[in-house]
Amino acid sequence: DIQMTQSPSSLSASVGDTVTITCRASENIYTYVNWYQQKSGEAPKLLIYAASILYSGVSSRFSGSGSGTDFTLTISGLLVEDFATYHCQQSHHARSFGQGTKVQIK
Amino acid sequence: EVRLVESGGDLVQPGGSLRLSCVVSGHTVSTNYMAWVRQAPGKGLEWVSVIYPSGDTYYAGSVRGRFTVSRDNSRNTLYFHLSSLRAEDTAVYYCATVTLLGATDYCDYWGQGTLVTVSS
Numbered sequence: 001d002i003q004m005t006q007s008p009s010s011l012s013a014s015v016g017d018t019v020t021i022t023c024r025a026s027e028n029i030y031t032y033v034n035w036y037q038q039k040s041g042e043a044p045k046l047l048i049y050a051a052s053i054l055y056s057g058v059s060s061r062f063s064g065s066g067s068g069t070d071f072t073l074t075i076s077g078l079l080v081e082d083f084a085t086y087h088c089q090q091s092h093h094a095r096s097f098g099q100g101t102k103v104q105i106k
Numbered sequence: 107e108v109r110l111v112e113s114g115g116d117l118v119q120p121g122g123s124l125r126l127s128c129v130v131s132g133h134t135v136s137t138n139y140m141a142w143v144r145q146a147p148g149k150g151l152e153w154v155s156v157i158y159p160s161g162d163t164y165y166a167g168s169v170r171g172r173f174t175v176s177r178d179n180s181r182n183t184l185y186f187h188l189s190s191l192r193a194e195d196t197a198v199y200y201c202a203t204v205t206l207l208g209a210t211d212y213c214d215y216w217g218q219g220t221l222v223t224v225s226s
């Protein structure tokens with residue numbers, strides 16, 4: 001099974017900051033990575049698919065990059081509504097998620 | 107507008123069974139991939155099961171042989187039959203649509219989730 005390891009597990013940031021979340025796959029998954037945002041008590045929402053393609057309606061403050069085993073999600077100019085948990089997911093084989101990264105207000 | 111509404115979550119004893127439902131509108135269950143994803147309290151997401159348009163199914167190792175996904179095309183509804191439940195199955199269960207794009211896919215619509223608690 002492909003393991004997805006996210007880091008950090010949590011971070012504190014201020015409004016306006018730029019934050020980067022990393023996801024590492026246990027084997028080469030090309031660009032088969034999706035990123036989701038989940039707010040407390042809500043279902044996940046798709047942000048980015050295929051590593052770097054912004055899903056329809058998602059703010060351009062979100063961007064994704066990477067290929068192979070190392071991927072990043074960057075949020076530029078944090079807004080209050082961006083404080084949430086972010087999950088990466090591989091769609092190369094049998095599907096699996098990272099453990100999540102909680103972005104908290106500093 | 108695509109909408110998914112889950113129901114059926116409950117408190118059940120270890121070894122018990124439960125059937126979850128996911129009523130879908132704005133999206134045809136029978137011609138699309140549909141997934142079940144769960145989230146244990148305070149934990150990350152876990153990919154649990156998929157049903158393909160062909161009717162073929164996939165299950166994570168943690169539930170294979172105990173859980174069964176099915177659908178009722180006439181009701182445009184997805185079902186998840188949970189049996190031989192264990193404490194570690196306690197989670198919010200989400201159904202989601204899966205969109206294919208070339209060689210990749212992603213979950214673009216999600217229900218609100220239904221809570222399954224396994225405890226004596």
